[in-house]
Amino acid sequence: MTDLSKETSIFEKKVSRRGVLKAAGIGGVGAVLGASGLGGVLALSDATVTKGQSNDIVPFYGANQAGITTSPQDNLYIVSLEVTTDSKQDLIQLFKEWTEASALMTSGNTVGDTSTNGNLPPKDTGEAVGLSPSNLTITFGVGPSLFVKDGKDRFGLRSKQPAELVDLPKFPLDALKKEWTGGDLCIQACADDLQVAFHAVRNLVRMARGKAVIHWAQTGFQRTKNADAQKVTPRNLLGFKDGTVNPDVTSKSALQKSVWVQKGDGPDWLVGGSYMVVRRIQMYIEVWDRSTLNDQEATFGRHRDSGAPLGKQNEFDSADFEAVDETGRLVIPETAHMRVARGDGKHSILRRSYSYTDGMDTKTGSLDAGLVFICFQRRPSTQFIPMQQRLAKNDKLNEYIVHRGSALFACLPGVQKGGYIGETLFD
């Protein structure tokens, strides 16, 4: 085999995805400069012109993986994979290739050199050529079934499985479908451009052929930054603001308390990682549409327009859970989503959800749409699990939603240049 690493390092330095176009003289600046002889030379020899313009790069390397506390991008593409190889060495090799490719793609580069052999398929699939990095983040996680499946210690990792990394319990009202549940590995790609996110996942899945296959895949969206320059809290498809209560991602202590796995929590290999819960929640859109505004607001416990807690004026006003109206009834009902989700208010999760739409439910003719609920936390057993137990029992929102998919992954710690994602687990 050719020395891939050497070639890529040269490639990484020299040619960004936009640079490729410029070198070819068909990109914006390159085409203009190309008119003069000197400009043409510059455009060819110095692709770094584009580097200065790229303020939409989220660093891939670091103590923690990106895509967790990163300010949510416009689009999500998340896939769960089933590992098909029996070889731990294959798995390690795959994570090494994934790490290298992810570092390239998140910085706006293609995944391989531009091969000159017309008898080989191109190394990069090409659909992101000319596109900006788009704040792409790629986040990797491992599921419980990577450690033990059907009682089998697949890769000699059984002793490393954290007590927290086990299948989520069955919650009341769960209507999970097998094809939307679980998985050995997870790749979450988020970007401000869906094509960039798709390109990332597609190329990573391609590298996995023969070693892992897709188990489920889901795209998600939010209002784009273009549509909402103020970056207010996004609304879910039921029209309500979603994600008002989240830990402060700029506070190191808040993140240590609620998001990042700390030393002593479990096996050391996961320190700096985080548990990700994914729930595919279908919304009964048509049913919701015919419920009254009062009913809708009572369901969430918030005013629809402002996002303020019922009885308050502004979104971030603190809720008064004791307040009663003139008839003596609670202003924020006992079953309101925000009240039930909050519980005693001691345990928060970092929510990072996206809406989804998958066309039509062919069985009913209804819109198939809802929420790809994603949250990150340090300890599912005291965070998501008790919260969901309360919600499944008491949440008024249950009349309008149904949980169809579910998965838990341990998102691996971050990695420094030269290392690979998963090294603490596999080495």
Next chain:
Amino acid sequence: MKKAKTAVAVLLSTSLLFGCSQKNEEATTKKEETKEVAKDALDGVTAEYREYAINEIEEFVIATEEFTNAVIEGDVEKAKELYAPARMHYERAEPIAEVFGDLDPKIDAREGDVPEDEWTGYHRIEYGLWEKNTTKGYEEYAEQLMKDVHLLRAKVETVEVTPDLLVTGAVDLLNEVSTSKVTGEEDRYSHTDLYDFVANVQGAEEIFNLLKDEVKAKDADLAATIEAQFAQVHSLLDQQKEGDGYKLYTDLTEAEVKKFSQAVDALAEPLSQIGIVTEAS
């Protein structure tokens, strides 16, 4: 039938070289200059493949003769029995057989691939046998099919086998599996898709085996990966064996179909790298 032509083969002559001996053809092939750097090493390989493909087409002629005779004689059961095994010869040699854009649809078009009044060949007769349980009214199609297959046999002599044809042909065969056999759309009345599936895989494996030494010399890991993935696909196919043949597509579970599809992807991805044999060492 192939949906879109990727004209990789070169026709040496538009006139048909009836009765022209194989040796003469090889000599002609060798005179042609190609740009591939590794051409010398691959020369023997392309000649060997040519022999393999022509041999399969010859078998195809014989099998088609038996099949069409059964149709003409009105023997529905015998025709049904001969249908799937006969097609396997065609499917093995498809990189060569389907070079002829006019003949391939006549022999192998499925319903809807061509206008209804132009629909002939194997699948037209398949429709009569399984959907109508009859040969009546299909005798003409049988006669036409036989003519077309004879014509194919004559025309294959004119195909020059190039390294490109081998490299793309191997993956193309698996792409055929991915897009029509795995989906059960190839033999939609007889549901004998697995026969075509097996034949396509065998055809691809033949090409790989011919190139194996070259691939190994360039990248031993790649050769080993491809071999392991071929073995995986074979073991899945073996599980569906029934007597001398294979289970019907409709007897496969959804999970089995998915497994097949993913195993073919896992094989075709590394197989798509065999083009390295055309690189200078």
